[in-house]
Amino acid sequence: MKSLQSHIYHITEDHTPANFGVTAVVTQLTRYLAGRGWPTTVCAAGVAETPVPERVGLAQFHLLPWGQPWRYSGRSMMAYLRGIGGNSGAILHLHGVWKAPQWQAARAACRSAVPAILSPHGMLNPWLWQDGRLRRVKKLTYWQTLAYPAFRHLPLIHAITPLERDNLASQFPGQRLEVIPNAIDLKEVDVLAGTEDFPDPPLDRPYLLFLGRLHVSKGVDLLITAFAQVSKRHTFRLLIAGPESTPGFTARLKAQVHALGLEEQVSFLGPIFGAKKWQIMRQAWAVCNPSHSEVVGMVNLEAAATRVPVVTTHETGLYDWEEGGGLLVHPRAADLARGLSQVLDWSESERNDRGRALRRLVEKRYCWEAVGPQWLELYASLR
Numbered sequence: 001m002k003s004l005q006s007h008i009y010h011i012t013e014d015h016t017p018a019n020f021g022v023t024a025v026v027t028q029l030t031r032y033l034a035g036r037g038w039p040t041t042v043c044a045a046g047v048a049e050t051p052v053p054e055r056v057g058l059a060q061f062h063l064l065p066w067g068q069p070w071r072y073s074g075r076s077m078m079a080y081l082r083g084i085g086g087n088s089g090a091i092l093h094l095h096g097v098w099k100a101p102q103w104q105a106a107r108a109a110c111r112s113a114v115p116a117i118l119s120p121h122g123m124l125n126p127w128l129w130q131d132g133r134l135r136r137v138k139k140l141t142y143w144q145t146l147a148y149p150a151f152r153h154l155p156l157i158h159a160i161t162p163l164e165r166d167n168l169a170s171q172f173p174g175q176r177l178e179v180i181p182n183a184i185d186l187k188e189v190d191v192l193a194g195t196e197d198f199p200d201p202p203l204d205r206p207y208l209l210f211l212g213r214l215h216v217s218k219g220v221d222l223l224i225t226a227f228a229q230v231s232k233r234h235t236f237r238l239l240i241a242g243p244e245s246t247p248g249f250t251a252r253l254k255a256q257v258h259a260l261g262l263e264e265q266v267s268f269l270g271p272i273f274g275a276k277k278w279q280i281m282r283q284a285w286a287v288c289n290p291s292h293s294e295v296v297g298m299v300n301l302e303a304a305a306t307r308v309p310v311v312t313t314h315e316t317g318l319y320d321w322e323e324g325g326g327l328l329v330h331p332r333a334a335d336l337a338r339g340l341s342q343v344l345d346w347s348e349s350e351r352n353d354r355g356r357a358l359r360r361l362v363e364k365r366y367c368w369e370a371v372g373p374q375w376l377e378l379y380a381s382l383r
Contacts, residue, residue, distance in 0.1 A: 006038065006089045006380075007038075007039040007041070007090050008039070008041075009092050011093065011101050011102060011105040012042065012044050012045075013045050013095075013096055013102065014045065014099075015042055021182075021298050022121050025119075027050060027052070028184070028368065029375065030052060031054075033375070034053055036376070038379075039089075041056065041058065042059070043081075044058070044061070044101075046061070046073075061073035061076050070099055072099075072100040073101075077100075077101060077104055081104060082112055084108070084112065085113065090114050091114070092109050092116040094106060094116060094117065097118070097147055098139075102151075103150050106118070106153070106154060107150050115155055115156075115382035117158050118151055118154050119158040119160075120168065121160070122160065122164060124168060124171055125164065125295070127217070127292045127315070128217070128293050154175065155176060155382065156176050156378075157176065157177050158178055159178070159179045160179070160182055160317065161179065161316070162317065164295050165177050180374045180375060180378065181366055181371060182296040183301075183367055183368045183371035184298070184305055186305055189302060189305040193281075193306050194278065194282075205235050205237060206236055207236060208340070209284035209286070210241065210242070210289060211241045211277070211280075211287060212289060212297075213242050213243060214253065215246050217294075218291050219290035219292055219313070219331045221253060222290050222331055222333050223238070223288055224257060224266065226334075226339075227262070227266070228260040230340045230341045231265055233344070237265050238266045239266075239280065240253070240268050240269065241272045241280065242271060282306040282308055284303075284308055285346075286309045286311055287308055287310045288340070291331065292315060300312050300316065300318065304326065304359060305359060307358065307359045309325060309326060309346075309351060309354040310358060311329065312327075313328060313330060314330055323361065324358045324362075325354035325358045326354070326361075327339050
């Protein structure tokens with residue numbers, strides 16, 4: 001089959017844990033492709049600290065000292081990308097929108113007539129354009145002068161959810177838009193989480209869990225405010241786990257906890273990884289991720305895969321989440337407090353039923369067995 005001869009080059013600005021969800025998505029997608037015989041290469045600006053999967057190629061390009069903020073590696077990456085034009089079966093898949101590698105790849109694709117896909121990964125969501133007047137001006141200037149002029153000629157824009165597709169339609173008028181959701185490897189989750197028969201959460205003092213970057217976009221401050229409004233009727237705790245993404249933000253959150261008198265109920269765990277992450281996640285009463293701006297959110301899928309109910313926001317684009325037993329709110333303290341009140345009033349039986357229903361939803365729509373064939377069909381449509 002002709003599509004099987006395509007070589008997919010994944011262009012990423014940073015293949016390290018610092019690139020969070022994008023690195024996870026690229027790793028899982030390339031593993032899926034390589035496992036089905038598709039030649040696949042990750043092209044990363046800078047050192048790729050996250051290992052690429054078996055049978056996946058890796059091209060790394062050293063950053064110029066003055067080009068690090070833009071992840072710019074000069075002519076070396078551009079020469080490599082132009083060379084791909086000689087491969088008649090090549091497809092470029094650009095991940096992200098704000099750095100040099102995506103801009104260079106878009107220009108190379110246009111000049112060499114190589115088919116290309118752009119996945120913004122939620123980076124163009126409306127809320128993110130409101131991050132301060134100066135940042136908005138800088139973003140708009142970059143978008144209008146460099147990014148969009150390069151991207152407007154690409155044959156395909158990929159959205160992760162229908163909501164993101166609708167947002168992107170105004171930013172890429174007239175261009176082809178296709179929706180394929182993020183996916184999770186359920187077999188890997190079951191191994192990492194320890195067992196398929198997950199234990200019930202401890203009932204002596206159950207906890208809610210936030211797991212993710214400590215950044216204003218994640219709504220952690222809203223979660224603390226909402227928890228303060230409902231916690232007096234319960235013995236629940238709130239655990240907040242994840243790395244600080246914005247300098248000083250964790251200190252602000254801790255000051256908020258102190259001002260609300262919640263030091264005995266709210267704990268900051270810092271970054272957690274490996275077995276500890278999975279243990280803390282699967283023993284939570286519920287995972288709460290009230291993001292202002294997100295597309296699906298890998299942690300939502302991970303928690304659901306471990307049969308833990310998840311409270312997240314409509315802004316994730318998870319339109320079917322409540323069908324599967326999850327809970328959707330808007331990222332406002334009052335709405336979140338109403339949602340948490342429901343969660344804390346669940347019986348153990350209802351909590352477990354919701355967790356099992358979310359697992360079934362992931363098995364149906366958000367695992368690689370369901371999502372992977374959509375990518376194969378999409379890549380084939382470009383050849």
